[in-house]
Amino acid sequence: MPPKKSPQRSxxxxxxxxxxxxxxxxxxxxxxxxxxxxxxxxxxxLPKLLELKKKYPSNINVLVLLGRAYLxxxxxxxxxxxxxxxxxxxxxxxxxxxxxxxxxxxxGDLEHALDRFRRxxxxxxxxxxxxxxxxxxxxxxxxxxxxxxxxxxxxEEFKDKExxxxxxxxxxxxxxxxxxxxxxxxxxxxxxEAHIGDTxxxxxxxxxxxxxxxxxxxxxHHDEAIDYFEKCKQIDKDEWDADAHSAHTDRLxxxxxxxxxxxxxxxxxxxxSRLIFIxxxxxxxxxxxxxxxxxxxxxxxxxxxxxxxxxxxKGERIAQxxxxxxxxxxxxxxxxxIDTMAKNAYKEFxxxxxxxxxxxxxxxxxxxxxxxxxxxxxxxxxHTNRDPLDCCFSNYTTAFTQMHMHTHDQYWLGRYYAxxxxxxxxxxxxxxxxxxxxxxxxxxxxxxxQMRRVxxxxxxxxxxxxxxxxxxxxxxxxxxxxxxxKPLYTSSVKKYVAYEHRLGELKRGIEEGRSRPTNT
Numbered sequence: 398m399p400p401k402k403s404p405q406r407s408x409x410x411x412x413x414x415x416x417x418x419x420x421x422x423x424x425x426x427x428x429x430x431x432x433x434x435x436x437x438x439x440x441x442x443l444p445k446l447l448e449l450k451k452k453y454p455s456n457i458n459v460l461v462l463l464g465r466a467y468l469x470x471x472x473x474x475x476x477x478x479x480x481x482x483x484x485x486x487x488x489x490x491x492x493x494x495x496x497x498x499x500x501x502x503x504x505g506d507l508e509h510a511l512d513r514f515r516r517x518x519x520x521x522x523x524x525x526x527x528x529x530x531x532x533x534x535x536x537x538x539x540x541x542x543x544x545x546x547x548x549x550x551x552x553e554e555f556k557d558k559e560x561x562x563x564x565x566x567x568x569x570x571x572x573x574x575x576x577x578x579x580x581x582x583x584x585x586x587x588x589x590e591a592h593i594g595d596t597x598x599x600x601x602x603x604x605x606x607x608x609x610x611x612x613x614x615x616x617x618h619h620d621e622a623i624d625y626f627e628k629c630k631q632i633d634k635d636e637w638d639a640d641a642h643s644a645h646t647d648r649l650x651x652x653x654x655x656x657x658x659x660x661x662x663x664x665x666x667x668x669x670s671r672l673i674f675i676x677x678x679x680x681x682x683x684x685x686x687x688x689x690x691x692x693x694x695x696x697x698x699x700x701x702x703x704x705x706x707x708x709x710x711k712g713e714r715i716a717q718x719x720x721x722x723x724x725x726x727x728x729x730x731x732x733x734x735i736d737t738m739a740k741n742a743y744k745e746f747x748x749x750x751x752x753x754x755x756x757x758x759x760x761x762x763x764x765x766x767x768x769x770x771x772x773x774x775x776x777x778x779x780h781t782n783r784d785p786l787d788c789c790f791s792n793y794t795t796a797f798t799q800m801h802m803h804t805h806d807q808y809w810l811g812r813y814y815a816x817x818x819x820x821x822x823x824x825x826x827x828x829x830x831x832x833x834x835x836x837x838x839x840x841x842x843x844x845x846x847q848m849r850r851v852x853x854x855x856x857x858x859x860x861x862x863x864x865x866x867x868x869x870x871x872x873x874x875x876x877x878x879x880x881x882x883k884p885l886y887t888s889s890v891k892k893y894v895a896y897e898h899r900l901g902e903l904k905r906g907i908e909e910g911r912s913r914p915t916n917t
Contacts, residue, residue: 423449427458434462439469450479457483461493464500471800473504474703484513491520495527507534523554529567536574545579548572566596566605573608582612603632607796614794623899626794630805637802639812639906646816647915648725650823653767659730661771661829662739669773672746673756673855676763677781678817679801680791682837685866686781687758689848692862697750702757704745705765705772708738721761724768739772754857764820770829777855778832780821787837789814789903790893811906818911841885 415423426449433442446463453459460483467476480497487493498513511534517527528551535544548571560568569588576585586609593605606629613622653659673696675683691698709722710729724730749755760781762769769776782788789811792804803813824830833854840847848863867885893900 423453423456423458427462430466431462434466434469437469439466442466443470455482455486457487457490457493460486461496464496468500468503471503473500476500477504477506489516489520491517491524491527494520495524498527498530502530502534502537507537510534511538525551525555525564526567528554529571532571533574541575541578545575548575562592562596563598563601566592566598566601569593570601570604570608573605573612576612577615582615586612599632603629603796606632607794610794617895619895620899623794623896629796630793634805635802637806637809639803639809639910642803642813643816643910643913643915645723645725646819649723649764650820650915652725652727653827654823655827657727659727659768659771660732660735661774662736663732664736664739667739667743667773668775670775670777670856671754672769672773672776673754673779674762674766674769674776675756675758675760675779675781676766677760677821678763678783678788678792678814679760680795681760681783681788682781682835682840683758683760685837685840686779686835686851687756689844689863689866690756690851690857692866693852693857693860695857696754696756699746699749699755699757701759702745702749703759704742704757705738705762705769706759707745708742710734721764723764730768730771735771742772754855763817766824766830766832767827770827770831774829776831778830779851779855780832780834781837782821782834783837784891784893785814785818785907786893786897786900786903787889787891789907790896790900791889793903807900807902808906811903811908812910813906815907815910815913819915838890841887841890844885 426445430442430446433439443463443466446459446466449456449459450463460479464476464479464483467473467479477497477500480493480500483493484490484497494513494516498510498517501507501510501513511531514527514531514534517524518531521527528547532544532547532551535541535547551571552568555564569592572580572588573585576582589605589609589612593602593609596602596605606625610622610625610629613619613625673690675686675690677683687698687700690696706722709724710726712726712729713724714722746755746757763780766778769778789807792801793807793810795804797804803809824832833851835847835851844864849859852859
């Protein structure tokens with residue numbers, strides 16, 4: 398991650414001229430907000446930044462800082478919109494292109510991130526972080542030979558220059574991505590361990606420990622691997638209340654239990670039968686399922702969309718730290734509300750494709766299934782699920798940020814998983830819900846049989862291209878992007894077994910969550 402910089406003091410060519418006094422006030426305020434974002438207080442800075450955007454809609458400094466604040470809280474579509482606007486006003490400004498590239502990389506849009514880093518380097522050929530991120534993005538695109546060439550160019554460019562600690566750490570992390578193809582796992586581990594403990598930059602620590610876990614796992618050093626995964630999860634670890642989340646789960650299930658009188662939309666221009674929602678826990682096979690379905694000509698993949706979640710009424714957006722906004726207040730969902738939500742969300746789906754079927758693989762839509770069924774009658778749900786310990790172990794060893802705080806602790810993760818199971822059991826028998834279960838272990842063992850079953854359920858024709866999904870040039874924008882570029886493999890089945898002696902707290906969380914008495 399590059400060093401934090403102060404806001405630029407340039408004006409957009411299209412921005413209205415400000416008086417010297419007004420400009421000074423704006424600069425002072427932006428400096429304070431910049432400090433707040435850098436200090437981890439982006440949520441507190443956002444309301445003021447939105448006020449400034451409304452007042453100065455074409456001010457480059459406001460737009461760029463707004464993009465950074467949105468990125469910090471993982472509101473990626475909003476972050477990208479802010480950077481897109483800034484880049485349209487100053488298309489050749491290298492730092493805007495670099496920051497825009499970072500946002501695109503975080504959003505998983507690697508091809509466009511690569512373009513922004515190249516634009517940066519066109520103007521500043523020795524931009525350390527643009528070269529470093531360009532190399533990382535090429536690794537993500539499975540273009541490792543090109544990535545390694547960029548890395549070697551970076552090393553050569555800076556061999557005679559004094560690098561600070563963060564830059565040395567960044568180089569070590571980048572190098573580790575080339576194991577085992579270009580350097581050995583042992584070399585990568587030595588390089589990382591020599592540097593990573595000296596940094597206080599959370600993103601670098603998180604990435605470094607995650608890579609060390611991956612490399613030790615590659616060498617079958619199971620205890621060392623999980624030691625580093627645990628260190629990774631300590632980065633930015635904050636409190637997460639398992640009991641409060643379980644109570645929230647009770648309210649969700651009670652709101653939508655069978656017989657509730659929440660109406661379905663009456664809008665005639667909405668065709669819910671076009672929509673296919675792939676739901677479940679993260680790391681349960683949602684990306685794989687969508688990638689396979691994307692090979693069908695009549696299906697357009699939408700990726701992880703927030704079309705439904707973004708329409709929840711303001712009354713549901715309670716101040717629940719690191720929690721998810723769920724529909725739990727039945728009185729908020731009258732006919733007008735359902736119709737308005739459906740109309741607005743359907744516009745987002747139409748932006749993906751106006752004809753044919755669309756998949757939305759936002760896994761957290763699992764909590765919204767009965768609401769979606771009312772917004773879009775006729776919608777189909779594919780519930781991907783996986784062995785609980787394999788699924789949770791995969792979540793635990795993925796370098797999520799604060800937005801997935803329940804994955805930072807084995808016990809919390811176990812409790813969360815048990816609540817997820819309870820939610821899906823509650824939806825299974827609802828008459829308005831049309832849903833099929835797809836088990837990851839059965840899918841990798843019998844892909845044709847399982848996908849024929851899914852296609853029959855959603856009403857689409859089989860194509861042999863489904864079985865060669867890994868040859869598709871479609872870009873996947875999630876943590877599963879590497880898996881879906883390879884043929885199906887079974888090595889992720891029972892992967893937790895080698896680490897089971899270290900998963901006691903995870904098991905305890907699942908067991909206690911399953912045995913917990915509910916209030917519904």
